[in-house]
Amino acid sequence: MKYKTFSNGVAIPVVGFGTWQVSPQEAYESVRSALDVGYRHIDTAAAYENEAEVGQAITDSGIKREELFVTTKLGNKIRGYKETLQAAKESMEKLQVEYLDLYLIHWPNPAAHRHWWKEANAESWKAMEELYRKGVIKTIGISNFEERHIEALLASAQVIPHTNQIRLFAGEQQRALVAYCRNKGMVTEAYSPLGVGGILSNEVILRIAGETNRTSAQVALRYNLQKGHVVLPKSVHRRRMAENLDLFDFELSQEQMVCLDALPNTISATRNPDEVPF
Ligand SMILES: NC(=O)c1ccc[n+]([C@@H]2O[C@H](COP(=O)([O-])OP(=O)(O)OC[C@H]3O[C@@H](n4cnc5c(N)ncnc54)[C@H](OP(=O)(O)O)[C@@H]3O)[C@@H](O)[C@H]2O)c1
Known part of the structure; x- marks a missing residue:
């Protein structure tokens, strides 16, 4: 595994295991398999409603806590x-x-806090x-923060966010958001890096x-x-989990990178965070 280092010196494995749209029933087995094939970084969320199963899989794996990187x-x-202190406690439990x-x-x-989102995020x-x-x-x-949301947060923040997890494939x-985040010293995390599976049959990628x-x-x-x-x-299939981790003994050439850079987004536009219905 390779690591990136946050601005505070903490290291993060550059490949993490995604758990969105992994049902509670699938989550336990998937995370056990992922840890078994070598993942040490797990990405979940309160909204995925699988934290308890992810947690049970982590515990049952017997892997030392300090060897794992857990995000929620x-x-x-x-x-x-107060609500955030409580939510963090519940997630950890x-x-x-x-x-x-x-x-x-x-x-x-979020839709529920749209009338006071700046203050809500600051709190x-x-x-x-x-x-x-x-x-x-x-x-x-x-x-999912864009520049305007980050600027609003930074107006009262004492700690600059260590990362922004955004949709990147x-x-x-x-590009503009990534450059802005890097300029602030944030690591960029790519969610949906396979375009939720949708880019895998792209002709250029296949070539x-x-x-x-x-x-x-x-x-x-x-x-x-x-x-x-x-x-x-993210994958619920063990063979694909292993495949998605096996990335460190080849390199794409400059020419191949240029071809991939030129791809249009054929999946769907990235959502405007100010308009999400959730
Ligand atoms: N912060 C956010 O708002 C946010 C939003 C979206 C996602 N995320 C995070 O990012 C993670 C990954 O994104 P994602 O779940 O949207 O999608 P993704 O990882 O881009 O793609 C997952 C899809 O690709 C398929 N797949 C995976 N590996 C494959 C392989 N080697 N060959 C063929 N198909 C393969 C999976 O199918 P199978 O499972 O059937 O193998 C699944 O349908 C999430 O699970 C979540 O942790 C965060």
């Missing part, structure tokens, strides 16, 4: 100082962990900063897979790694 996210219904490696605000402008961030200072959360970050690179004797999933993930992102592929 503050749900959209929850905002406010479900995950059966004494600390989180990374806690994220999942979306910047929640204050709680996250407190848990960070106490060492209960090792790094704190945001997800070949065809969707959010490069042929040239490199790799699968299209490996090419798509390697592309995001070479762009400097952490990647979070």
Whole structure:
């Protein structure tokens, strides 16, 4: 495994295991398999409603806590100082962990808090900063935040978010936002790095897979790694989990990267966080 280092020196494995749309029934077996094939970084969220099963799988794996990197996210219904302290506590209880490696605000402008989203995020961030200072959360970050949401947060933040987890795949690179985040010293995490599976039959990706004797999933993930992102592929199939982790003994050429850079987004436009209905 390779690692990236956050601005505070904490290291994150560059490949994490995604658990969105993994039902509670599937989550236990999937996370057990993922840990078994070598993942040490798990990405979940209160909204995925599988934290308890993810936690049970972590506990039953017997892997030492310090060898794991566990991320979860503050749900959209929850905002406010006390409410966020409580939500973090509940997530940790479900995950059966004494600390989180990374806690994220999942979306910047949830429907339930749209009338006061700036203050709401500031209040929640204050709680996250407190848990960070106490060492209960090792790094704190945001997800789906665009520049205007980050600027609003920074107006009162004492800790600059360590990361922004955003939608990044070949065809969707959010270049201006990535440059802005890097300029602020944030690591960029790529969610849906396979375009939720939708880019794997892309002709250019398939051609490069042929040239490199790799699968299209490996090419798509390697592309995001070479762009400097952490990647979070999800699969409920053990063979694919292993394939998605096997990314470190090949490299895409400059020419192949240029071809992938030129891909249009054929999946769907990235949502405007100010208009999400959740
Ligand atoms: N912060 C956010 O708002 C946010 C939003 C979306 C996602 N995320 C995070 O990012 C993670 C990944 O994103 P995602 O779940 O949207 O999608 P993804 O990882 O881009 O793609 C997952 C899809 O690709 C398939 N797949 C995986 N590996 C494959 C392979 N080697 N060959 C062929 N098909 C393969 C999976 O099917 P099978 O499972 O059937 O193998 C699934 O249908 C999430 O699970 C979540 O942790 C975060």
